[in-house]
Amino acid sequence: MSVVVLLVLITVSEATIGVFVKLTGDAIPIQTLNFYALTCAAIFLAVSIPCATGRPLRFPRGNLKDTAIVGALIAAQISIFNYAMTLVPIANAVVFWSVAPFFVFMFSAYFLGEPAKKSYALIFGLALVGIVLAKPLEGGNWLGNLVALGDGAIYAAMVTYMRYEGRSETGNDIFWSMAFAAVLLSPSLVLVGPGEINGLVYYPTMGLFLPVMLWAVSLGVISTGIAYFGISLVLKQINANVYALVDIIVSPVVAASLGFLIFGEIPARAMIFGGGLLLLSGFWLTREMSRGKENAAVHPCQCA
Numbered sequence: 001m002s003v004v005v006l007l008v009l010i011t012v013s014e015a016t017i018g019v020f021v022k023l024t025g026d027a028i029p030i031q032t033l034n035f036y037a038l039t040c041a042a043i044f045l046a047v048s049i050p051c052a053t054g055r056p057l058r059f060p061r062g063n064l065k066d067t068a069i070v071g072a073l074i075a076a077q078i079s080i081f082n083y084a085m086t087l088v089p090i091a092n093a094v095v096f097w098s099v100a101p102f103f104v105f106m107f108s109a110y111f112l113g114e115p116a117k118k119s120y121a122l123i124f125g126l127a128l129v130g131i132v133l134a135k136p137l138e139g140g141n142w143l144g145n146l147v148a149l150g151d152g153a154i155y156a157a158m159v160t161y162m163r164y165e166g167r168s169e170t171g172n173d174i175f176w177s178m179a180f181a182a183v184l185l186s187p188s189l190v191l192v193g194p195g196e197i198n199g200l201v202y203y204p205t206m207g208l209f210l211p212v213m214l215w216a217v218s219l220g221v222i223s224t225g226i227a228y229f230g231i232s233l234v235l236k237q238i239n240a241n242v243y244a245l246v247d248i249i250v251s252p253v254v255a256a257s258l259g260f261l262i263f264g265e266i267p268a269r270a271m272i273f274g275g276g277l278l279l280l281s282g283f284w285l286t287r288e289m290s291r292g293k294e295n296a297a298v299h300p301c302q303c304a
Contacts, residue, residue, distance in 0.1 A: 016222055020219040021033070032192055041228070049172055096136060
């Protein structure tokens with residue numbers, strides 16, 4: 001499979017997160033939906049990784065601590081990101097989440113001792129202008145906007161930890177981390193209930209009754225499983241930092257476009273201009289941080 005096809009597959013998969021969350025609606029509590037999604041993703045990876053590598057999954061006996069920590073961070077990041085999707089339009093969630101590279105820089109500087117460059121001051125200034133223009137605290141979306149911003153910090157913590165441990169998601173450990181994340185979220189079945197797992201919902205735009213679990217399974221298999229599996233394949237063909245640069249810009253744009261096409265979500269003008277600056281500055285910062293680190297581990301996607 002060509003690199004271009006893989007990148008398209010990954011980008012579209014990641015961009016469907018908000019679509020499947022919103023299509024589920026209130027039929028399944030978001031906490032339980034996250035559990036279903038991670039479980040489906042783990043099952044998909046359990047099948048696809050051995051098929052692709054020709055080797056069975058190996059239990060990470062010597063790496064249990066790191067696997068569990070990454071799993072906990074995956075559970076937190078996905079849960080909060082999907083919760084933000086229930087509160088705001090898709091464009092808001094993906095744009096404000098894109099502050100993640102700035103948190104990566106701050107965490108890397110503090111915990112990994114990576115020096116700052118002079119160009120970072122200009123980039124940070126551009127990002128601040130973008131945030132101000134996007135007006136995250138105005139209107140009825142302020143809570144969801146703040147949740148998405150906070151999720152960027154959690155995502156960055158996961159990236160920094162994986163870089164500290166010298167890991168990427170190309171090995172079989174990502175399956176075990178995903179499975180651990182699902183186990184962590186399993187109490188939601190008792191705390192908030194399983195949801196209407198056998199329910200049918202009528203969707204006027206499609207003129208169909210469809211099972212709610214279709215979207216839960218799609219969120220896990222398409223948005224998470226296929227995305228992670230695609231990343232594991234594409235990183236064998238291109239540099240990790242090249243993928244990161246593509247992902248930081250293309251995926252949010254595709255996600256926002258799907259929000260418009262499927263749900264008629266039209267971002268406010270302030271969000272368009274401010275979000276554009278924020279995405280541009282995130283791309284610039286990622287590029288600057290990638291210089292001279294050709295073998296550094298790529299950050300994982302914001303898969304659900």
